[in-house]
Amino acid sequence: MPHRVDEGLAGTMKRVAASLKTAEIPFALGGSFAVYAHGGHSSDHDVDFLIREQDKERALQELAKVGFQTEEPPEDWLVKVYEDNRMVDLIYRPVETPVTDETLADTERISVEAIYMPVLSATQLMIHKLLSYSQHHCDFAQGLPVARSLREQIDWARVRRETAKSPYAEAFLVLLDRLDVVSLEPDEGKA
Missing domain, CATH: 3.30.460.40 (Beta Polymerase; domain 2)
Structure with a gap:
């Protein structure tokens, strides 16, 4: 619907x-x-x-x-x-x-x-959503429907790069990978 x-x-x-x-x-x-x-x-x-x-x-x-x-x-x-x-x-x-x-x-x-x-852009929207998560506000239930419904429009490599300093964003991206919403490719730049 x-x-x-x-x-x-x-x-x-x-x-x-x-x-x-x-x-x-x-x-x-x-x-x-x-x-x-x-x-x-x-x-x-x-x-x-x-x-x-x-x-x-x-x-x-x-x-x-x-x-x-x-x-x-x-x-x-x-x-x-x-x-x-x-x-x-x-x-x-x-x-x-x-x-x-x-x-x-x-x-x-x-x-x-x-x-x-x-x-x-859908990519910037997702970056803003992930960077808004903190120890005081971390409701993944709000981000999951957005990620699912816009996943094809989002540059996930850019999202990962631009949210790399946030442990909350990292946890959300791992969750998306585990739920098969998006696949997280290993970062070639990491040792």
Whole structure:
């Protein structure tokens, strides 16, 4: 059975994307809606967009102009906008790494609910998911459906390289190998 998204949240996502496009603020759709855009399994409780930190104030101003409520929470890696009770995160430093022009170039232009927008690549989505795991949050049950549903679109060698310092990512990749979701080839660069 295909996954359906919350129509109200999808409408909010489209209005934010259209406003950012109109204001010529570079962005990429991330999180569960990006997984959905790639045809994967996702849950949708909010919308995530990646923006550069230098664009956060202008993004908040532009979105406030079109009726969104804005919030600058104490966390120093995102700002938020709301439409009714629907939340949109504007993330400028996911997994402790600043969003750069290169981050925003690692996208595909995809029609999401009938509006074309840059969507973070499946590979980058998986990297962000794995690097978000820590001793305080390590719910592999959220990552498994994403890995299974997007596995053919993901550059697993790149995921492995870019998450090599995380023991949580390594454990997740071993789990994927043991479950026959993806095969982990031995790293030729290791002795």
